[in-house]
Amino acid sequence: MENYIDKPMKNTGFRLMSALFVVRDKFSDPMKKIKKAKVKRGDYVLDYGCGPGSFSVAASKVVGDSGKVFSADIHPLSAEKIHKKVLKEALNNIETITTDCYTGLKDNSIDVIICFDMFHMVNDQQNILKEFSRVLKPNAILSLDCHHMKEIESKVVDTGLFKLIEKIDKTYNFIKTI
Numbered sequence: 607m608e609n610y611i612d613k614p615m616k617n618t619g620f621r622l623m624s625a626l627f628v629v630r631d632k633f634s635d636p637m638k639k640i641k642k643a644k645v646k647r648g649d650y651v652l653d654y655g656c657g658p659g660s661f662s663v664a665a666s667k668v669v670g671d672s673g674k675v676f677s678a679d680i681h682p683l684s685a686e687k688i689h690k691k692v693l694k695e696a697l698n699n700i701e702t703i704t705t706d707c708y709t710g711l712k713d714n715s716i717d718v719i720i721c722f723d724m725f726h727m728v729n730d731q732q733n734i735l736k737e738f739s740r741v742l743k744p745n746a747i748l749s750l751d752c753h754h755m756k757e758i759e760s761k762v763v764d765t766g767l768f769k770l771i772e773k774i775d776k777t778y779n780f781i782k783t784i
Contacts, residue, residue: 612680612706612729621683627660636664639722642777643749648672649717652709652741654734655679655724659688659700665720666697676711678703707733711741722751725758732765739767742782751777 640661645651649669653662653676662677669675677688677700685702692700703709707730719738728734738748748768752758759778762768768780 612727617683623657627658631660636660637667639749639751639777640664640668640720642751642774642779643718643720644747644779645669645718645720650715651675652711652716652719652738653677654709654719654721654738655728656688657681657684657724659684659691661720661722662688662700663691663695663697666700669699671699673699675700676703676709676716677701678705678709680704680706707737709737709741713740714743716741716746717743718747718749720749720751722749723753725750725752731758731761735762735765735767739765739782739784745781747771748780748782749777750780 645665645668647668647670650673651665651669653665656662656677656679659677662675666675677684682704685704688700688702691697719742725731742748748762750758750762753776759770762780763770767782767784769783770778771781772779
């Protein structure tokens, strides 16, 4: 089996994407997807492929002081963008992780993983899914939202690590089965 290594996009591309997400967020409130992912007060959330942090900030507001959001992305500029938002909004429950797969989080420590609008870009989806399973608590939620979900759904279920529990519009929620 080949080992695929993901690489971050160019800085210019990341900055352009971040600017587009500002516009996107004005027309499509990130909080809507956070609600579909079943994030609740006190949860520990991993926002995997968080980009500039739109969903991390929304999740942070839901989980409150008793919860925490781990914002993980392969691009180093992601952490910078999120730190600026944390300071601007006086948030104290977001921690950034720069990674292409392994999060460094403890086994069975996460209540919800949100992975929105990016899973189709991951080269080694099987290893990412194994990492998600490792960090999720038993029966915890993996929430994916991607315009390629028809192909992705079977890849997730076929691992045997997750079971689809619901589809809400384009958001697919799975539970950890092992």
